[in-house]
Structures are given as C-alpha cells and as structure tokens.
Amino acid sequence: SQRRDRRSTSGIAATVGPPCLPWREPRQEEEGRQRPRAFPIDQVRGNFIRSVTNCIFSEAFPTPLKGPLRLAAVSKDALEGLLDLDVAVIVSDEFRQYVSGGKLFPGSEPLAHRYGGHQFGYWAGQLGDGRAHLLGHYTNRKGETWELQLKGSGKTPYSRSGDGRAVVRSSVREFLCSEAMYFLGIPTSRAASLVVSDEPVWRDQFYNGNVKTERGAVVLRLAKSWFRIGSLEILSQNGELDLLRKLLNFVIAEHFPSIHSNKSDKYLAFYTSVVNDTACLMAEWMSVGFAHGVCNTDNFSLLSVTIDYGPFGFMEAYDPDFVPNTSDDEGRYSIGAQAHAGLFNMEKLLDALRPLLSAAQQEVAEMVLKTFLDIYQTSSRMLLKDGTCLRFIQLMEDTRADFTMTFRQLSEASAHQLRRRNFTQAWALQDLASHGRFSDWLNVYLLRLGRQATHSRKDPHSDRQARMKSVNPRYVLRNWMAESAIRKAERNDFSEVALLHDILRQPFLTQASAEQAGYADKPPWWAHQLKVSCSS
Known part of the structure; x- marks a missing residue:
C-alpha cells in the first residue's frame, strides 16, 4: 500500500509563543519571537467545572502528579526528530517534571480546549479537554510546528465529573499505539514520553460497580493540531458564528496552504479536503486491521490524522463485526462499520459549516458528502491492489483467518x-487453506504471478516478496501484547513497554526479539478473554 505524508507545516496561535526548552539553547531566530493571541480566552479563571461560552480555550494549569515519578517510556524518535532534544536529557529529574506537568516550560501558558461532539450518535453538548493541557507550540529545526499536550495532567473546566487523571493501562496503550501507527505509515498524533506515579486514581474499569485504585500516569502527546470536528460543532450549535468563522480561517491558513484564504468558496474547499482525507485515513486504518473503538466527532481530527487512542484494537481473526470497545454494546463502531461512522461524522461537520455556506455551496457540499464512501472504497481497493485480494479477504472472513499474519505469510x-501448498510453518495461511475454495483462488493467484514473471527482468517471486513485506506488517500492537506489557508496568516493570516500542518501530522487519516473545505466533488462549473499555 501507499502511505502518505500529507502535511508538513502547521501551528497554533493560542499561546504567547513557542516553549523554550530549558535543556537546549534556542536558535538565534527563535529568541524573542512572540506570537500574538488569535482567539479570546475564557474570561473566568480557575480549573473548576463550568459551562464555557464565547471562547475556544480556557486557561488551565496542570496538577502535578503525587509521589515519586518514574519515566516509564520515551520515544527517542519523537524527542530527537520532532523536539530537537538529545535523548540524554531523560536522566534528569527536571525532564520528568516538565513532561508530567510538575513544571511549565518558560513562556508556556497552559490551556484547555473547549469543544463538543456527537457521541455514539447523540449530541453530547460541551465536552472539551477534561484531562489534557496544551502547553504551547514548538517549531523544530525542520520548520515543523508541533503542539505539545499533556494527557492525564489534572482537572480543567471541562472535566465534568472526572478527576482529570489517566491511569497506567490506558497511558501505556496510548503511548505505544501512537508510535506504532506512525511507523506503520498512518497519519497520527505522536507520543514523546510516559511518566507514571504512585498517585492513587479510582476507576470502575468495566462500569460494573467494581471500583478499585489504579496509578496515575501522564503522556506527552504531539500533533500538528488538536482541533477536531467537535471544535467547530460547539461554536455552530451555540450560534457563535463570528468565532466559528475566525477558527476556520485560522485552521485553513495554518494547515491547508492549497486553499486561498481570500476565496469565497474556501469553506467548501476545506470541507472537500477533510472529506477526502478522512475517507483515505479510514481506508488506511482498515488496511492494517485497526479499529479506533470510539469514532465520535470529538475524536476526529480536522487534519485527518488519528487522535485519541482509547479502546482501540487491531483485528486478529478476520471479522467485520469486530468491536474492540466493550462499552460499545450495539457495535456502532465495529471495524466493518467504521466507514459509515466516518460518513456520519462528515454529515455533522457539514451541519457545523452550514451557517457559513451559501445555499448553492450547501448543495455542492451535499454532493461532496455523497462521495465519502466511494473515496473510501477506491482508496481501499488501491491499498488492496485488485480483485484477487478482495476474493482473498472473503476466504479470510469465511475461515476467520488472522488478518495481519495471513497477509504477511502470503508475502513471505x-x-x-x-x-x-506447503504451509506447515505458516499457521495463518494454514487456517486459510482449510477453505474449500482456497485451491481455486491459489491457482488464479499463481497464474497472475506467472504472467508478471514473463514481463519482468527481475526475479518476480523475490521481487513480489520484497514489495509485499514492505507494506504488510509482521507485528502490530495486538491487545494481548499491550496487556502483557501493562501487567508488568503495573508492577513497575517497564521492560516489555520498551521491548514493544522498539519492535513496533520496525513492524515490517522480522526481528529475533519479537519472534522470541511470540509476537508473530497465534495469540495465546487468554487473549480471547481480554476486554477494553472507554474507562481510562
């Protein structure tokens, strides 16, 4: 499949300026640089819960974690490649304080973002960053601007009934999956670090009355922007149209350079771009068997990147009804229904934009909306290449063959x-070969390979293997692998978190350490008993 690096420049104007990282000397052109405020800030101060209007951000300060802090994991790639930091800084206590909310970067004015959203099909009203703090933006040596956000860093005006914390199990999953998706080549937010404390956090993990204490944790997340569909919905729903227009103008100017800011149809062009890119993103999710788990409008980025990792799951046995989130009783966000969830979200995005569109533009936007599923299907077919592969998937569904390893073992x-038909060392292909029509499919596939061989100067089979292995991963973050790492992390053993993070940086390369850990084997029996919920 073809992965895309869609955008490389962006930023945020809701802070005074880029955080000056204290362990790195600022470049000369950064010194004294100030960025003006773009949006009005909530006039009410304090982290107490309230209804907020006529602003996009509220001032909100992180609440430091209690007890000793442990740096459970760091992404060397994110630190060095995005934040221009030498990984040696991680040994300092100062680093742990900065990336957990104990200290603020000089110049940082932490904010919580106000947004709303449709959750499981229903308008939920004001939501917002209930446990996340935007620290500021940083422009690195490559000219990329990244927004730094802490997750699990305490209460904000948008915490509702929550405590503003995140726990170890959900934070480990967020850290690992953010980075794993990046190395799979899928547009995503990033994770730079994971800090764990001894602070007790009360959670009812499966909403069954079994409340227990877990430990608090904070992830430092990075994205080009954290604006989402719900960022626009809350303004449109409340009739704050001047602010809606201002936010859209900012997002377009910063993140959609191909759209002329002085054109009368710029909002329509923006909508068309989001529809196209979101459909393509969701096709990429499907290409690796990724189910987001909570496809609410407040979890969908306006930049069409994957954000907000919660009860996600990588499909194992091929099943269009696979639902990773046990809180999703009706299967609204099953992997087979994800595209339709995306369509629903694009409808709600259009609803938010309607007040700014002329009647003629709304008609065109309705036509654009109708292309969403076609774009998704076209992108999926491009990723899967041809009808031979589509028939292959039907065999997988009938036999419930493993999604990742069936493709990978065919590649190998x-x-x-x-x-x-020698698949004794290929357990997933062996499962597939039990299908009565497998031989028919394989004969067609071999004929196709034979035709390619007559037109190729290279060894067609080794070339096929190399090309297929470069896009079909051998390792993905299966829930049982994450769970194994979490159980150890809860005992202050972060070795498997580190192992998984290292392995998932090269998901297409066979690695001895991964093979020894059984990450390419059949999932263990207990994997089928695992449950993941919205609780975090």
Missing part, C-alpha cells in the same frame, strides 16, 4: 511453497 511464501 516462496513460489515453491505456494505451488506445493
């Missing part, structure tokens, strides 16, 4: 193995 199979 030699021409000799395919002709001899």
Whole structure:
C-alpha cells in the first residue's frame, strides 16, 4: 500500500509563543519571537467545572502528579526528530517534571480546549479537554510546528465529573499505539514520553460497580493540531458564528496552504479536503486491521490524522463485526462499520459549516458528502491492489483467518511453497487453506504471478516478496501484547513497554526479539478473554 505524508507545516496561535526548552539553547531566530493571541480566552479563571461560552480555550494549569515519578517510556524518535532534544536529557529529574506537568516550560501558558461532539450518535453538548493541557507550540529545526499536550495532567473546566487523571493501562496503550501507527505509515498524533506515579486514581474499569485504585500516569502527546470536528460543532450549535468563522480561517491558513484564504468558496474547499482525507485515513486504518473503538466527532481530527487512542484494537481473526470497545454494546463502531461512522461524522461537520455556506455551496457540499464512501472504497481497493485480494479477504472472513499474519505469510511464501501448498510453518495461511475454495483462488493467484514473471527482468517471486513485506506488517500492537506489557508496568516493570516500542518501530522487519516473545505466533488462549473499555 501507499502511505502518505500529507502535511508538513502547521501551528497554533493560542499561546504567547513557542516553549523554550530549558535543556537546549534556542536558535538565534527563535529568541524573542512572540506570537500574538488569535482567539479570546475564557474570561473566568480557575480549573473548576463550568459551562464555557464565547471562547475556544480556557486557561488551565496542570496538577502535578503525587509521589515519586518514574519515566516509564520515551520515544527517542519523537524527542530527537520532532523536539530537537538529545535523548540524554531523560536522566534528569527536571525532564520528568516538565513532561508530567510538575513544571511549565518558560513562556508556556497552559490551556484547555473547549469543544463538543456527537457521541455514539447523540449530541453530547460541551465536552472539551477534561484531562489534557496544551502547553504551547514548538517549531523544530525542520520548520515543523508541533503542539505539545499533556494527557492525564489534572482537572480543567471541562472535566465534568472526572478527576482529570489517566491511569497506567490506558497511558501505556496510548503511548505505544501512537508510535506504532506512525511507523506503520498512518497519519497520527505522536507520543514523546510516559511518566507514571504512585498517585492513587479510582476507576470502575468495566462500569460494573467494581471500583478499585489504579496509578496515575501522564503522556506527552504531539500533533500538528488538536482541533477536531467537535471544535467547530460547539461554536455552530451555540450560534457563535463570528468565532466559528475566525477558527476556520485560522485552521485553513495554518494547515491547508492549497486553499486561498481570500476565496469565497474556501469553506467548501476545506470541507472537500477533510472529506477526502478522512475517507483515505479510514481506508488506511482498515488496511492494517485497526479499529479506533470510539469514532465520535470529538475524536476526529480536522487534519485527518488519528487522535485519541482509547479502546482501540487491531483485528486478529478476520471479522467485520469486530468491536474492540466493550462499552460499545450495539457495535456502532465495529471495524466493518467504521466507514459509515466516518460518513456520519462528515454529515455533522457539514451541519457545523452550514451557517457559513451559501445555499448553492450547501448543495455542492451535499454532493461532496455523497462521495465519502466511494473515496473510501477506491482508496481501499488501491491499498488492496485488485480483485484477487478482495476474493482473498472473503476466504479470510469465511475461515476467520488472522488478518495481519495471513497477509504477511502470503508475502513471505516462496513460489515453491505456494505451488506445493506447503504451509506447515505458516499457521495463518494454514487456517486459510482449510477453505474449500482456497485451491481455486491459489491457482488464479499463481497464474497472475506467472504472467508478471514473463514481463519482468527481475526475479518476480523475490521481487513480489520484497514489495509485499514492505507494506504488510509482521507485528502490530495486538491487545494481548499491550496487556502483557501493562501487567508488568503495573508492577513497575517497564521492560516489555520498551521491548514493544522498539519492535513496533520496525513492524515490517522480522526481528529475533519479537519472534522470541511470540509476537508473530497465534495469540495465546487468554487473549480471547481480554476486554477494553472507554474507562481510562
């Protein structure tokens, strides 16, 4: 499949300026740089819960974690590649304080973002950053601007009945999956660090009355922007149209350079771009068997990148009804229904934009909306290449073959193995081969490979294997792998978190440490008993 690096420049104007990282000397052109406020800030101060109007951000300060802080994990790639930091800084207590909310970067004015959203199909009203704090933006040596946000860093005006914390299990999953998706080539937010404390946090993990204490944790997340569909919905729903227009103008100017800011149809062009990019993103999710789990409008980025990792799951046995989130009783966000959830979200985005569109523009936007599923299907077919693969997927569904390893083992199979039907060392393909029509499919596939061989100067089979292995991962973050790392982390053993993070940086490369850990084996029996909920 073809992965896309869609955008490389962006920023935020809701803070005074870029945080000056104290362990790195600022470049000369950064010194004294100030960025003016773009939006009005909530006039009420304090982290107490309230209804907020006529602003996009509220001032909100992180609440430091209690007890000793442990740096459970860091992404060397994010620190060095995005924040221009030498990874050696992680040994300092100062670093732990900065990335957990104990200290603020000089110049940082922490904010919580006000947004709303449709949750499981219903308008939920004001939501917002209930446990996240935007620290500021940083422009790195490559000219990329990244917004730094802490998750799990305490209460904000948008915490509702929550305590503003995140726990170890959900934070480990967020850290690992953010980075894993990036290395799979899928547009995503990033995670730079994970800090764990001894602070007790009360959670009813499965909403069954079994409340228990867990430990608090904070993830430092990065994204080009944290604006989401709900950012626009709350303004439109409340009739704050001047602010809606101002936010849209900012988002377009900062993140959609191909759209002319003085054109009368810029909002329509923006909508068209989001519809197209979101459909393509969701096709990429499906190409690796990723189910987000909570496809609410407040979890969908306006930049069409994956954000807000909660009860996600990578599908194992192929099943369009796979639901990773046990809180999703009706299966609204099953993997097979994700595209329709995306369509619903694009409808709600259009509803938010309607007050700013002329009648003629609304008609065109309705036509654009109708292209969403077609774009998704076209992008999916491009990723899957052709009808031969579509028939292959039907066999997978019938046999409930493993999604990741069936594709991968087909990638690794030699021409000799395919002709001899020798799959004794390929457990997923062996499951698939039990289908009565597998031989028919394989004969068609071999004929196709034979035709390619007559037109190729290279060894067609080794070339096929190399190309297929470069896009079909051998390792993804299966829930059982994350759970194994979490159980150890809850005992202050972060070795498997580090191991998984290292392995998932090269998901297409066979690695001895991963094979020894069984990450390419059949999932263990207990994996089928795992449950993941919205609780975090």
